[in-house]
Amino acid sequence: MGVSRGEFSSRIGFIMAAAGSAVGLGNVWGFPTQTASNGGAAFVLVYLVLAFSLAYPAFMAEILIGRYGQANAVSSMEKMAKKAWQKKFAFLVGFGGIICAALILSFYGILAGWMMSFAVESAALIAGAQGVADWVTGGSVMRNLFFTTLFMFLTVFIIQRGVEDGIEKWSKRLMPMMIGLLILLIVYVLTLEGAQEGLSAYLNPDITRVLEPNLLLSALGQAFFSLSLGTSVMVIYGSYISKRENMVTIGAQVTLIDVSIAFLAGLLIIPSMYVAQAQGVQIFADDGSLLAGPALVFTVLPSLFEGMGNLGLFVGLAFFVLMSIAALTSSISMLEGPVSFVVERHNADRKKATLVIGMVILAISCAIISNIDLMLGLVATISTEYGQPIIAMLCCVYAGWIWQRNSLLEEIQNGYPEVGESFFWKIWPWYIKFVCPVAIGAVFIHSVL
Template sequence: MAAAGSAVGLGNIWGFPTQTASNGGAAFVLVYLVLAFCLAYPALMAELIIGRHGQANAVASLQKLANNQFQKRFAFIVGFGGIVCAGLILSFYAIVAGWMFSATLEPISVIAGTEQATTWLSEQSLSRDLLFTAIFIVLTVSIISKGVENGIEKWSKRLMPALLFILFALIAYVLTQDGAMTGLKAYLVPDFSSILNPSLLVSALGQAFFSLSLGTSVMIIYGSYISKQENLVSLGAYVTLIDVFIAFVAGMLIIPAMYVAQAQGVEIFSASGELLSEDTLVFQVLPALFESMGSIGIYIGFAFFALMSIAALTSSISMLEAPVSYVVEKFALARIQATWLIGFIVSVVSVSIIFNFSALFGFVVQLTTQFAQPLLGMLCCIFAGWIWHRGKLLKEIKEGNESVENTLFWKVWPWYIKFVCPLAIGLVFINSL
């Protein structure tokens, strides 16, 4: 549940619909689904298996597989690179989560009739972004300092059903509105001529790795927390299915809602057909949708953004866990001290991005999610496929799944991560360059 909670977050409900709208709608959805199951799931399995075998932080877990000094250095680069990547993602993630917080408070200020507060909460400003980013980071640090089971798992179990219920209820409402069917067609009927577009491929691959928290050492950490009695193959499949399903459902809401908002006069696309306000799309489309519902829309808007804020938390605490676990184990720091130290460093980066928003925000998002994550995920596949001895790999997977040797998974996965995943990810990047 913690791993699924990590996978389900802003990547699904902010990232996926935005990428879909920016990259040709249904064509992007189709490519994303193919890449999520054909490249992201095998890479997720590699990270979970490495983590459970290592029973330590990402760097130590990878180094346990190394057979010589060169491989140990390579393990450090991959593990530490993932930790840095997780920290950078958290720094922009905290800003977006801060927007979720302010969108949660906005309906309350409307009910209270405080016009000035409503305007401040709804418009992007330096003071608003700094305040809510700081609140989000402090909340993340507070939960992480309590550990995984008491902090992350507890929230994940409560959040998922409530989030799904409100998503389905909103979809049912949206599909009755003018313009919704145009949006549904754009979301579900692909233009096959754009499927091999290089930028679409890179965006879809990056989105699949971003929403599953891959390449950031997070899933290696969660793998280290998984009991030896658990069946890793089915566990990894559940996490992938839950993640992809919620992203798809979020798209079913946001994309038709875009066209509903457009029918109501909200400007979504430029004259040339490009998406306007890409980063803040969700925060324009959804409030317009809630407004169209009349007086009940205020309450639904509050519930939706409150749930999204919690979803953001379940992902952010997993990203903070990656550097924290490394610092705790490497430098023997107390968990609380390590958490506040890393939280402070992430805050400094977040503040730098806020002060240089137009130059840094999009750059950090692209650098981490579209490039660093898939490349680091590919290096984990190389580790599991080329460096880890096949017999030892099988022994680890057989823990909790005695008959795995006779399954289709074992017949396909070892050579798949050895050859297909690195080659396919490499080809996507060469194509994009």
């Protein structure tokens, strides 16, 4: 292979990049919505438990496959194969994850474009440009095409610069900025009328609900989705990690950051909903169900910001900038999967490959925009409800049943020589063989039914 791959220059570089991939709209938008729809604090409690007991082991499988293979997702998995059928299976899983990532990015870019348009609306209103503000939130096809293209351009710009100068450098810049904005917004919202009621709903669990099947499966699905499992992303990021690093510790740190930011996002969104309710905005139906659902961030929160007067323009600007940053830290990882495959398997120039693949994904986005009512939900369902859980499950099966146990242990011992005596090694191989595939399969069946 004649292509220079690059590598994360430091542990913090990988942690910021991997956490940035995991921390996207699924955390800042999806997690609070799921929480509000599934019992509030009870959902939070179950999510936290499942993220560490089930999502973390599956996450470890993917980054270990990448670190062992030191190549793109397909080549990394093929290196473990000993038989012809195993190589075919490896190609199916690795390439399936790449296709899944590309499909997710095709609709994700549209949603991210909406986040950017709402940020521009706030900036335009601050500047007194009412006409611009009306256009960017008008929902026209041209608006969608413009902001989706702009977001894809930013993603391509970062990926063209490679691992250290692109992914790592920008993750180190964007992640602290996102966390800082999130904390500032939380502090402000908690001072408003109604916030304490929302805080109580978020932090005081109804223990009787934690064993509800729908709540358990929704929490598990959220945990797997938020860690970017089943998209080849963590396999390729794992391949850029030095063999000297302790993968068990790094995996735990990334998972901790991911769930912490999801928790912080809920600490912002849930109290914000109750603040909006105190201002007269209807949040819940008579039966207690959430009215806005996935559209929460585009309906309830703008109403909240409007109720704050002129200050709300600045709060709204900060919030939608936060959402745009969260989207960008995830999108760069989704684009890196297919780019690394083309660059390494076909000795392609990274800048050209990134541009071409970015344009192909943008073309899919444009096709979705042309019939958005039908296509957006269809592509999202195929990629996230079908593709992701199937690929994540097959990755666990591959690591648990095909990767030889001694070879697996040797890989983890790079950076953690005493892992053979650890609690992690006593339970993780069994988790990856039996528990994780069954749990992911349950999520898949639940989403289908």
